[in-house]
Amino acid sequence: MPVSDSVTRPDSDTDGDSLPINELFASLQGEGKLAGVPSTFVRTSGCNLRCWFCDSYHTSWEPTHAWMGVDEIVAEVDALAPEHVVVTGGEPLVHQETATLLSELADDYHLTVETNGTLETDAPIDLASISPKLASSTPTPENAPADTDPGVWTDKHESARIDLDALASLVDHADDFQLKFVVTGRDDLPEIESLVEDVRGVTAREVRDSDVLLMPEGQTREALAKTRTDVAELAAEFGYRYTPRLHVDLWNDAPET
Numbered sequence: 001m002p003v004s005d006s007v008t009r010p011d012s013d014t015d016g017d018s019l020p021i022n023e024l025f026a027s028l029q030g031e032g033k034l035a036g037v038p039s040t041f042v043r044t045s046g047c048n049l050r051c052w053f054c055d056s057y058h059t060s061w062e063p064t065h066a067w068m069g070v071d072e073i074v075a076e077v078d079a080l081a082p083e084h085v086v087v088t089g090g091e092p093l094v095h096q097e098t099a100t101l102l103s104e105l106a107d108d109y110h111l112t113v114e115t116n117g118t119l120e121t122d123a124p125i126d127l128a129s130i131s132p133k134l135a136s137s138t139p140t141p142e143n144a145p146a147d148t149d150p151g152v153w154t155d156k157h158e159s160a161r162i163d164l165d166a167l168a169s170l171v172d173h174a175d176d177f178q179l180k181f182v183v184t185g186r187d188d189l190p191e192i193e194s195l196v197e198d199v200r201g202v203t204a205r206e207v208r209d210s211d212v213l214l215m216p217e218g219q220t221r222e223a224l225a226k227t228r229t230d231v232a233e234l235a236a237e238f239g240y241r242y243t244p245r246l247h248v249d250l251w252n253d254a255p256e257t
Contacts, residue, residue, distance in 0.1 A: 002219055002253040003043065003056045007066045014069035017097040020045040021068045022059050022090070025256040026080040030247030032129050032178050032213060034112065039084040040077050041256075044098065047091040049116055049161055050153040051137040052144055053182070055219045059090035061148050070101050077105065086129075088114035099123035113174075118160055120169040128174035133161040134191050136184045162195065168202040177205075180213040180243065183231045189238060213243040220253045 023043040045065035058064040092098045106124035117130040138158045139150040171177045200207045216231040218224035235242035251257035
């Protein structure tokens with residue numbers, strides 16, 4: 001999987017706020033409006049959804065992490081070069097301490113938060129990278145990752161994957177935003193178009209077609225080769241923006257990329 005399946009870092013011995021961290025590294029942003037920008041990634045572990053195609057399997061289906069103090073995380077971010085920081089997961093907003101981390105970093109860095117759009121926050125965010133989960137993401141016994149049992153997650157995921165109030169709050173709150181959809185095929189487009197219109201109906205901000213990004217599903221170069229052209233053609237046809245997955249193109253499914 002393209003997310004670390006083991007973490008050798010020991011848990012921090014701290015009395016302050018801490019977060020479960022799967023990865024902390026510098027690379028290039030691979031997706032969205034800032035694709036190609038050097039960025040430091042802080043990847044938290046834990047998620048309130050279970051997409052069958054999750055590209056962060058070891059932060060959701062099989063969480064792997066070490067507990068790090070917020071001050072320790074800030075120090076490691078400071079030791080790296082990028083001026084952009086991406087707080088991602090899993091779902092980073094499931095942790096109350098993520099807001100503390102964002103507040104600590106806000107004065108010195110451009111902050112992107114990658115979120116599934118089901119949770120609200122009042123923490124500082126420069127770019128809310130919101131990835132609402134479509135019906136095609138729901139796990140079933142037929143599509144769940146190997147050696148997993150979707151169990152209650154089929155119904156739990158399906159009932160929780162869209163929260164219009166949270167989507168509106170994130171769009172209204174962040175300095176900038178993008179609605180980034182993982183697309184498995186043409187059948188996803190009616191739901192995307194409907195959801196975009198729903199968001200436009202509940203947010204105070206203008207949601208332009210250029211704020212809507214279509215991203216091909218695929219965790220490996222081989223998988224992306226089967227989906228990227230079709231999704232790019234859908235973006236052109238519907239007037240939305242296509243986003244690559246540069247990290248997959250460049251490093252395949254290697255962790256910390």
